Amino acid sequence: MIEFQSVSYAFDEVPVLRDVSLTIDDGAFVVLAGANGSGKTTLLRHCNGLLTADSGEVLVDDTPVAENLLAARSTVGMVFQHPRDQFVAATIGADVAFGPENLGLERADIDRRVDAALEAVNMAGRETERIETLSGGEQSRVAIAGALAMEPAHVVLDEPFTGLDDPARRSVLSRLESLAADGTGVLLATHDLRDVLGLADRVVAMQDGRVVVDEPPERALEQLTGLEVRVPTEC
Amino acid sequence: MIEFQSVSYAFDEVPVLRDVSLTIDDGAFVVLAGANGSGKTTLLRHCNGLLTADSGEVLVDDTPVAENLLAARSTVGMVFQHPRDQFVAATIGADVAFGPENLGLERADIDRRVDAALEAVNMAGRETERIETLSGGEQSRVAIAGALAMEPAHVVLDEPFTGLDDPARRSVLSRLESLAADGTGVLLATHDLRDVLGLADRVVAMQDGRVVVDEPPERALEQLTGLEVRVPTEC
Amino acid sequence: MATERNSVDLVDGDVVRQFARAAMLAALIGASVFVTIPNPFSPAPITLQVLFVFLAGLVLGPVWGPISLLLYLTAGAVGIPVFSGFEAGIGPLFGATGGYLWSYPIAAAVIGLVVHRGTDLRDPAAVALPIVVGALVAGTIIIYGMGTAYAAWLLELAAWEAIAGFALPFIPGEILKMVAAIVIVRSGRIEPVQS
Amino acid sequence: MLTYNPDDTLAHRLDPRSKLAVQLGFAATALAHTSVRALLALSVVTAFVLLIARVPPLETLYAYRFALVFLALAPLLAGLTLGSPWFDLADAGASGRASYRVLLILLVSAAYVRSTPVRASRAAIQRTIPGKPGQLLGIGVALIFRFLPVLQADLRTIRDAMAARLGDERGVLDRASTLGLLGLTRAFDRADRLALAMQARCFAWNPTLPALAFSRTDYPVLVAAVVLALTAFV
Ligand SMILES: Nc1ncnc2c1ncn2[C@@H]1O[C@H](COP(=O)(O)OP(=O)(O)OP(=O)(O)O)[C@@H](O)[C@H]1O
Ligand SMILES: Nc1ncnc2c1ncn2[C@@H]1O[C@H](COP(=O)(O)OP(=O)(O)OP(=O)(O)O)[C@@H](O)[C@H]1O
Ligand SMILES: O=C(O)CCCC[C@@H]1SC[C@@H]2NC(=O)N[C@@H]21
Ligand SMILES: [Mg+2]
Ligand SMILES: [Mg+2]
Numbered sequence: 046m047i048e049f050q051s052v053s054y055a056f057d058e059v060p061v062l063r064d065v066s067l068t069i070d071d072g073a074f075v076v077l078a079g080a081n082g083s084g085k086t087t088l089l090r091h092c093n094g095l096l097t098a099d100s101g102e103v104l105v106d107d108t109p110v111a112e113n114l115l116a117a118r119s120t121v122g123m124v125f126q127h128p129r130d131q132f133v134a135a136t137i138g139a140d141v142a143f144g145p146e147n148l149g150l151e152r153a154d155i156d157r158r159v160d161a162a163l164e165a166v167n168m169a170g171r172e173t174e175r176i177e178t179l180s181g182g183e184q185s186r187v188a189i190a191g192a193l194a195m196e197p198a199h200v201v202l203d204e205p206f207t208g209l210d211d212p213a214r215r216s217v218l219s220r221l222e223s224l225a226a227d228g229t230g231v232l233l234a235t236h237d238l239r240d241v242l243g244l245a246d247r248v249v250a251m252q253d254g255r256v257v258v259d260e261p262p263e264r265a266l267e268q269l270t271g272l273e274v275r276v277p278t279e280c
Numbered sequence: 281m282i283e284f285q286s287v288s289y290a291f292d293e294v295p296v297l298r299d300v301s302l303t304i305d306d307g308a309f310v311v312l313a314g315a316n317g318s319g320k321t322t323l324l325r326h327c328n329g330l331l332t333a334d335s336g337e338v339l340v341d342d343t344p345v346a347e348n349l350l351a352a353r354s355t356v357g358m359v360f361q362h363p364r365d366q367f368v369a370a371t372i373g374a375d376v377a378f379g380p381e382n383l384g385l386e387r388a389d390i391d392r393r394v395d396a397a398l399e400a401v402n403m404a405g406r407e408t409e410r411i412e413t414l415s416g417g418e419q420s421r422v423a424i425a426g427a428l429a430m431e432p433a434h435v436v437l438d439e440p441f442t443g444l445d446d447p448a449r450r451s452v453l454s455r456l457e458s459l460a461a462d463g464t465g466v467l468l469a470t471h472d473l474r475d476v477l478g479l480a481d482r483v484v485a486m487q488d489g490r491v492v493v494d495e496p497p498e499r500a501l502e503q504l505t506g507l508e509v510r511v512p513t514e515c
Numbered sequence: 516m517a518t519e520r521n522s523v524d525l526v527d528g529d530v531v532r533q534f535a536r537a538a539m540l541a542a543l544i545g546a547s548v549f550v551t552i553p554n555p556f557s558p559a560p561i562t563l564q565v566l567f568v569f570l571a572g573l574v575l576g577p578v579w580g581p582i583s584l585l586l587y588l589t590a591g592a593v594g595i596p597v598f599s600g601f602e603a604g605i606g607p608l609f610g611a612t613g614g615y616l617w618s619y620p621i622a623a624a625v626i627g628l629v630v631h632r633g634t635d636l637r638d639p640a641a642v643a644l645p646i647v648v649g650a651l652v653a654g655t656i657i658i659y660g661m662g663t664a665y666a667a668w669l670l671e672l673a674a675w676e677a678i679a680g681f682a683l684p685f686i687p688g689e690i691l692k693m694v695a696a697i698v699i700v701r702s703g704r705i706e707p708v709q710s
Numbered sequence: 711m712l713t714y715n716p717d718d719t720l721a722h723r724l725d726p727r728s729k730l731a732v733q734l735g736f737a738a739t740a741l742a743h744t745s746v747r748a749l750l751a752l753s754v755v756t757a758f759v760l761l762i763a764r765v766p767p768l769e770t771l772y773a774y775r776f777a778l779v780f781l782a783l784a785p786l787l788a789g790l791t792l793g794s795p796w797f798d799l800a801d802a803g804a805s806g807r808a809s810y811r812v813l814l815i816l817l818v819s820a821a822y823v824r825s826t827p828v829r830a831s832r833a834a835i836q837r838t839i840p841g842k843p844g845q846l847l848g849i850g851v852a853l854i855f856r857f858l859p860v861l862q863a864d865l866r867t868i869r870d871a872m873a874a875r876l877g878d879e880r881g882v883l884d885r886a887s888t889l890g891l892l893g894l895t896r897a898f899d900r901a902d903r904l905a906l907a908m909q910a911r912c913f914a915w916n917p918t919l920p921a922l923a924f925s926r927t928d929y930p931v932l933v934a935a936v937v938l939a940l941t942a943f944v
Contacts, residue, residue: 056413080445081417095906115525115912123910126416126443129362130900131907133849135856139829144911146918149523155918177859178291181361181439182316182471191911204416207442208361210315210471210508236417236445273445364899365867368892370704412899524915531913532905534846538853539861539901543893545854546861551776558780558787566890574894586850593726593831594714594823595855600776601711604819605730609737610812611780669741670784671801671808680787695887704895 046070047092047121047199047230052101054087061087063254064101069199069232074225076241077234079251080273085203085234086126088251092201092232093121105199119148122197124205126234128188137163137179137187138172144195162190165220167213182208189217199230206235218244237275242266250274281305282327282356282434282465287336289322296322298489299336304434304467309460311476312469314486315508320438320469321361323486327436327467328356340434354383357432359440361469363423372398372414372422373407379430397429398422400455402448417443424452434465441470453479472510477501485509532708533575537583540571544587545597556684558666559612562599565658565689568619569651569696572626573639574705580623588616614665615658622654629653636707639700647700651693659685712773712820714827721763721825725924726834728931729822732759735938736818740811742942749810755938756814763821770820777816781809828855833920842915849913853904861897868892 047069054062061084069075079085090096091103094110094117103110110117122144125131134140141162145155163169166186176184185208192200200221206214222244225231235241238248248265250258250272258268282304289297296319304310314320325331326338329345329352338345345352357379360366369375376397380390398404401421411419420443427435435456441449457479460466470476473483483500485493485507493503526534544567552561571580587597588608596603599612608616629650630642639647659682667677699705716722721729736759740752760767771778789802828851836848868889 081421081443081448082415086415090906093910095909115523118525118910118912119523125903125907125910127362127364127903129364130903132856133904133908133911134852135828139852143908147523147912147914149914149916149918152918152921176856180317180321186316195911204443208316208439208471211510212508213316236443273447275446368868370895522916523912526908526913526915528905528909531909532902534850535853535901535905535908536898538850539857539897539904540894541850542854542857542861543865543897545858546865547893549862549865553776553779558783560776560780563886563890566886570890570894582846582850586847586854589835589847590851590854593828593835593851594712594826595828595851595858596711596713597854597858600774602774602777603712604816604823605733605737606774606812606816606819607777609741609815610777611784611809612777666784669808669812670781670788671744671805672784672788673801676787676790680783691883691886694883695890698883698887699891699894702891704891705898 046104046106047232048104048107049088049091050102050104052088052091052098052103054091054096054099056087061254062091062098065251065254065256066101067249067256067259069230071198071230072225072228073246074221074231074244075233075247075249076238076245077232077249077251078236078238078269078272078274079234080236083251084254085251087254089123089201089203089232089234092199093117093123095123119195120198122192122195122200124189124192124200124202126203126207128184131188132176132184132191135175136172137168137174137176137190140176140187141172141190141194144191148195158194158196159190162194163187165193165216166190167216182210182213185209186213186217193220197229199232200224202231202233204235205233206237206240214240236273238269239275281339281341282436282467283339283342284323284326285337285339287323287326287333287338289326289331289334291322296489297326297333300486300489300491301336302484302491302494304465306433306465307460307463308481309456309466309479310468310482310484311473311480312467312484312486313471313473313504313507313509314469315471318486319489320486322489324358324436324438324467324469327434328352328358330358354430355433357427357430357435359424359427359435359437361438361442363419366423366426367411367419370410371407372403372409372411372425375411375422376407376425376429379426383430393429393431394425397425400428400451401425402451417445417448420444421448421452428455428459432464434467435459437466437468439470440468441472441475449475471508473504474510529708533579534582536708537571537575537579538586540567540575540583541587541590541597543567544584545590545595548597548599548601551600554684557680559615559662559681559685560599561685561688563692564599564615564619565655566692566695568623568658569626569654569692570699572623572650572654573630573647573696573700574707575623575627576631576634576636576707577624577627578634580627581620584620584623587619591616609669611666611670612662613669615662617665618658618661621661622657625657626650626654638707640703644697647697648693651696655689655693712770712823715824716827717764717825719762719764719825720927721759721821723925723927724825724931725922725928726822726826726830727838727922728924728928728935729826730834731932731935732938733819733822735935735942737815738939739942740815744804744807744811746807749807749814752811752814756817759818759821763825765817765821765824767817770817770824773820774813774816778813781812784809828852829920830922833922836919837922845915845917857897857900860900861893864896865889865893 049067052065105117141159284302287300329349340352376394547563591597592605598607663681785802785806788805789797832848
C-alpha cells in the first residue's frame with residue numbers, strides 16, 4: 046500500500062503539491078489525471094523518495110519512505126516520463142538487468158526477469174541492440190521493462206503510453222492488468238483516460254497541486270469537466 | 281513544397297527507408313502514421329538535412345536539400361520527437377527567440393513572434409521561467425513554440441501531442457489548421473489518428489520503411505488495418 | 516528475500532548525483548576529441564581536453580574532478596574511442612602523449628583544491644579571479660610538466676627538444692582555454708552540487 | 711576508428727583480465743628496452759599477438775595514424791642540434807628505436823580493443839578492483855559507453871546550430887566557450903536526470919557482478935604475462 050498523508054511540496058517556494066492525501070491499495074489500479082503542470086510527476090516522485098515532502102508523510106507498506114529508502118525503492122518500481130536520458134547501460138539487456146543486479150539477485154534469476162520484462166513490452170530477443178539505435182517508442186518500451194524487471198510490489202508509471210504504438214500499448218496495459226490482479230498496486234499518470242478507464246479501479250484528478258477528484262471511474266467522469274483531461278467521447 | 285523522390289536510407293546497412301516517394305504541397309496538412317520503428321522519424325529528419333538520403337533526393341521548394349542546407353533549415357520548421365533535444369537556451373523566452381534571432385529580424389518583430397508562438401501553445405506570459413523547471417508537457421509546448429516562431433514555410437512535427445493536455449493540444453491543432461489554411465505545408469507524424477483525422481488532407485502510412493498508404497482520410501481509413509495505428513472507433 | 520534486500524547497500528543520493536556528473540563529464544571529454552587538429556609545430560595534436568580538465572577541477576572539485584578523469588582514462592584504456600583522434604586502448608596511455616593523459620586527474624585535483632579549499636564545493640563563479648587564474652596556471656604547469664617529461668624520457672629527447680615540441684607550441688591555445696573556462700564558470704549557468 | 715569486433719579468435723575467448731595482464735607485461739618490458747635485439751624479440755611477440763586476435767594490420771595502423779605521424783616526428787626532433795652538425799644521426803637513431811617500441815605497445819593494445827567488448831572489461835574492473843572504487847569505475851565505464859554517442863550528437867548539433875547562424879565568423883574563443891558551455895550544461899542536465907533514474911532502480915554499492923571466469927587457456931596466458939613483465943628487469 047502507498048499512502049500520502051497531507052503531503053505538501055514546493056519548488057523554490059512555489060507550492061506544487063498542496064495537502065495531498067491518497068491511498069493506493071495493493072492490487073488497485075489507480076489512474077492519476079490532470080492538466081500539464083498540475084503536479085502529477087511531482088506527486089509520483091514522492092513514492093520512492095526521489096522528492097521528500099515539505100510537510101505530511103508518504104508511507105509505503107506502512108513505513109515512511111524517508112525512513113527506509115531502500116524498502117521504498119525496491120518495492121516501488123518507477124517509469125519516468127522521459128525514458129531517454131535514464132538508461133544506464135548501452136544495450137537493452139544490460140539496462141533492464143541494472144535494477145535486479147542492484148538487488149543482488151542470482152544471475153539466473155536476473156536473466157529470467159529480463160526475459161519476462163522484455164516479453165511484456167514486445168521487445169523479446171533484442172537484448173544486444175544499442176539503446177540509441179532504437180526508435181522513440183521502442184525506447185519507451187525498454188524503460189517500462191526496466192521497471193517491471195524489478196518485480197516491484199507497486200508500480201508507478203508517468204505517462205507510459207506516450208509514443209507507444211497500438212500493439213505495444215495493449216501489451217503493456219494487459220501486463221499491468223494482470224499485475225494488478227496478482228496484487229500489485231498500479232499508479233498511472235496520464236492526460237488521456239480514453240484507454241485506461243476500463244481498467245481503472247479509481248480515477249484521481251489533480252488541479253493546481255490539489256487532488257480534486259478521487260472516485261471510481263463512472264462517478265469520476267461526471268466530475269472531470271474543466272480539468273483538461275481527455276475522456277472517452279460518449280457515442 | 282517538400283518532395284521525396286525514391287528516397288532510401290540505411291543505418292549501418294540496415295535499411296530504414298525504402299524507396300519513399302511523397303509530396304507535401306504548400307497548404308497541405310499531411311499526417312504520417314505507422315508503428316514504432318516504421319521509419320517516421322527517419323523520414324522527417326530528411327526534410328531539413330539532418331539525415332541525407334543514401335539514394336534518391338529530397339527537394340524543398342524545388343531545391344535539393346543537400347545543395348542548400350541553410351535554405352532548407354530556415355524554410356522547414358521542425359519539432360523533434362524529444363523536446364529536450366532542441367532547447368538551446370536557459371529560459372522559455374530566450375529559447376523561442378533563438379530561431380528568429382538567427383534570421384536576423386528586428387527585435388520588435390522577434391518579440392511579436394515569440395508572443396504569438398507562446399500564445400498558440402498556451403504558455404503566454406511565462407518567458408522568464410527556466411526550461412528545466414517546466415513539467416514534461418510544458419516542455420513539449422515550448423518546443424512547438426520554438427518551431428512556430430520561425431514562421432516557416434513548412435512545418436514538420438514528430439509526435440507533437442505526446443504529453444500535451446487537452447486544451448494545449450486543441451490550441452496547437454487549431455494553430456496548425458490556420459497555418460495550413462494560410463499556405464504552410466504541415467507534415468505531422470503520429471500513432472494516433474483519432475484527433476488529427478478531421479484536419480488531414482492526406483494520410484500517409486508507413487510500414488517497415490515503405491509508404492504503404494497515401495490517400496485522403498476516408499479512403500486511408502479503409503486501408504490502415506494491420507498497420508498498428510490507432511483510428512477513431514466507429515460509433 | 517527480505518534478508519537479501521536488507522543487505523543491499525544503497526549509494527547515497529548526493530554521491531549518485533556527483534558520480535553521474537563525473538561520468539557525464541568524462542563522456543563529454545571523449546566526445547570533444549572530434550576536435551583533433553595536428554599541430555604543425557609539435558608531435559602532439561591540438562585538442563579541447565584541457566578545457567574540460569579545467570572545468571572538472573572548477574565545477575566538480577578536488578574529489579569528483581579527478582574521479583571524472585580517472586573514469587575517462589579507464590574508458591579509453593578498455594577500448595572506448597575517447598583519446599585524441601578517436602584512439603583507444605592502453606597503448607595511448609604509454610604513448611608519446613601518455614604523460615599528458617596521466618596528468619589530467621592530478622591537474623583537476625590541484626585546481627579543485629585551490630579553488631574549493633577543501634572537499635565542500637563552493638560556487639566557482641564566486642571565487643576571486645586571481646585564485647581561479649592561479650589554479651588554472653598551476654594545473655597547466657602540471658599538465659605540461661608531466662607531458663613533456665614523459666615524452667622526453669620515452670622518446671629519448673633532450674630537455675629543450677621536448678619543451679620545444681611538447682609545450683611551447685600550445686601556450687597560446689592554453690591561454691584561450693583558460694579564458695573560455697573562466698567565461699563558462701562565470702556565466703552562472705552551471706550550479707555545483709552542494710552536499 | 712578501432713573498436714571491438716565480434717569474432718571467434720582465441721583472443722576473443724580469453725578472459726579480459728589475462729589480456730590486460732599481457733598488455734601490462736608487454737608495456738613494462740618494452741618501456742625498459744630499446745636495443746635492436748630486444749626490439750626484434752618484441753616485434754615477434756607483437757606479430758604473434760596480432761595474428762591470434764586476427765587484427766587487420768593496415769586498418770590498425772590507419773586507426774593510429776595520428777600517433778604514427780607523431781612517432782615519426784620524434785626522431786627528427788631528437789636529431790636536431792643547435793649548431794653543427796645540425797642533425798645528429800646517433801640521437802635520431804636512439805629516438806627512432808624508442809618510438810618504434812611505442813608503436814609495438816599500441817599494436818598490442820589494439821588486439822585487446824578489437825577482441826574485448828566493453829561489458830567484459832567492465833566485469834573485469836568490478837571483479838579486480840574491490841569495493842566502492844571498483845563499482846564506481848565499472849559502472850562509470852558503462853555510463854561513458856552509453857552516453858558517448860549521445861554527447862557526440864549533442865556537440866555536433868551545437869556546432870551545426872552555430873554554423874547555421876554563421877558562427878564560423880566568430881572568434882575561436884567565442885566558439886570554444888559556447889561549445890563548452892552548452893555541452894556542459896546539457897551534459898549536467900542529463901546527469902541530474904540520470905542520477906534520479908539510477909536511484910529509482912536501487913543503485914547500490916554491492917550489486918550482482920557480471921559473470922566472468924578464467925578458462926583453462928587463460929592460465930598459460932597469465933604465465934606468459936608474468937614472464938613478459940619479468941623480462942623488464944633483464
Ligand atoms: N525542478 C523544478 N523546479 C521548479 N519548478 C518545477 C520543477 N519541476 C516542476 N516544477 C513545476 O511544478 C509544476 C508541476 O510540475 P509536474 O511536473 O509535477 O507537472 P505534471 O502534472 O507532471 O505535468 P505534465 O503533464 O506536463 O507532465 C509545474 O508548474 C512545474 O513548472
Ligand atoms: N541511429 C540509429 N542507428 C541504427 N538504427 C536506428 C537509428 N535510429 C533509428 N534506427 C532504427 O530505424 C528504425 C526506424 O526508426 P524511426 O525512429 O524512424 O522509427 P519511428 O517510426 O519514428 O518510430 P517511433 O514511433 O517509435 O518513434 C528503427 O527500427 C530503429 O531501430
Ligand atoms: O592522446 C591523447 O588523447 C592526449 C593528447 C594530448 C594533447 C595535449 S594536452 C596539452 C596540449 N594541448 C593541446 O591542445 N594538446 C596537447
Ligand atoms: Mg509530468
Ligand atoms: Mg519516431
